[in-house]
Amino acid sequence: KSKNSQRWHLLSITASRKEELKQRVYWVERLRDALDNDGFVLMAQSIMCLADNSVSHYEVLVRLRDEDGQLVTPGHFIPVAERSGQIVALDRWVLKNSLMALKQLQERGIHLAVNLSGPSLHDENLKGFLEQELATSGARADHLILEVTETAAVTDFAIAQRILETLRGLGCQVALDDFGAGFSSFHYLAQLPADFIKIDGSFIRKLLDSPEDQMIVKAIAEIATGFGKKSIAEFVEQEEILAMLHQFGIAYAQGYHLGPPIPISELLSAS
Numbered sequence: 187k188s189k190n191s192q193r194w195h196l197l198s199i200t201a202s203r204k205e206e207l208k209q210r211v212y213w214v215e216r217l218r219d220a221l222d223n224d225g226f227v228l229m230a231q232s233i234m235c236l237a238d239n240s241v242s243h244y245e246v247l248v249r250l251r252d253e254d255g256q257l258v259t260p261g262h263f264i265p266v267a268e269r270s271g272q273i274v275a276l277d278r279w280v281l282k283n284s285l286m287a288l289k290q291l292q293e294r295g296i297h298l299a300v301n302l303s304g305p306s307l308h309d310e311n312l313k314g315f316l317e318q319e320l321a322t323s324g325a326r327a328d329h330l331i332l333e334v335t336e337t338a339a340v341t342d343f344a345i346a347q348r349i350l351e352t353l354r355g356l357g358c359q360v361a362l363d364d365f366g367a368g369f370s371s372f373h374y375l376a377q378l379p380a381d382f383i384k385i386d387g388s389f390i391r392k393l394l395d396s397p398e399d400q401m402i403v404k405a406i407a408e409i410a411t412g413f414g415k416k417s418i419a420e421f422v423e424q425e426e427i428l429a430m431l432h433q434f435g436i437a438y439a440q441g442y443h444l445g446p447p448i449p450i451s452e453l454l455s456a457s
């Protein structure tokens with residue numbers, strides 16, 4: 187390589203690094219603005235019980251509202267918020283607003299599942315915050331499910347175990363999200379205080395064409411049942427997949443085939 191082309195290469199690395207930093211600063215500022223001005227919208231996606239095809243559970247999914255009313259999905263800002271530390275405030279905003287919604291929905295037997303990132307789970311004031319918001323909202327703890335990724339629960343395992351125990355002590359339920367996507371071990375699964383196991387969507391999406399995924403999903407369904415936990419399959423996009431999951435003994439299903447996320451306001455105004 188000539189000296190000139192090497193120099194050009196270095197310059198372009200610096201340029202793309204600069205662009206990346208600019209992007210991050212942009213999102214941190216947008217998040218700060220949204221946190222100050224309630225600039226988020228909550229969506230709700232149904233989770234169907236396969237025993238009787240009833241829907242009494244919904245997962246809450248956050249969106250950032252654009253100036254023109256468009257909704258930005260969390261893939262664009264959650265990783266930034268996790269790096270900047272803003273995720274703790276964001277998850278609290280979601281929890282607070284979900285509990286206010288739950289207060290109205292619980293009379294219809296509805297349960298809400300809310301996602302918590304690793305830093306939020308490990309935030310030492312989480313318990314106090316939840317206690318306070320449960321009290322002020324009047325929402326029932328046993329109708330709240332906290333979704334924690336398997337990865338967040340297995341990092342600092344002993345500590346996570348204690349935190350999940352505490353959350354269940356408040357009466358809340360716990361779901362292990364994206365199960366199987368990280369370095370899961372059935373040993374951990376047995377030891378973790380969780381009520382639900384959400385099998386990662388990557389095992390579900392191509393289920394019909396993958397005998398390996400079928401074996402894995404069937405095994406997780408059996409193990410979940412054996413450990414007294416309820417299984418949930420996410421990313422259910424076809425009727426045939428739903429039928430197969432039912433046959434495997436999966437307890438709950440969620441996905442575009444059963445319904446996309448809708449604004450939680452629609453759920454609140456429906457009766």
Ligand code: C2E
Nearest residue numbers: 247248259260280301302303421422423440441442443447
């Ligand atoms: P997740 O908790 O695993 O949520 C499921 C994601 O899959 C959602 O994406 C949902 O819209 C999408 N999805 C649902 N059904 C299907 C389907 O049939 N096919 C496919 N391909 N996708 C489907 P979304 O809303 O973009 O959220 C992405 C992730 O962002 C969530 O994954 C969760 O990890 C995170 N997230 C969302 N809301 C919050 C929040 O309030 N706090 C935190 N900490 N994380 C959140």
Ligand code: MG
Nearest residue numbers: 245301333363
């Ligand atoms: Mg989730």
Ligand code: MG
Nearest residue numbers: 363364384420
């Ligand atoms: Mg999930």
Ligand code: MG
Nearest residue numbers: 364386387420
């Ligand atoms: Mg997922």
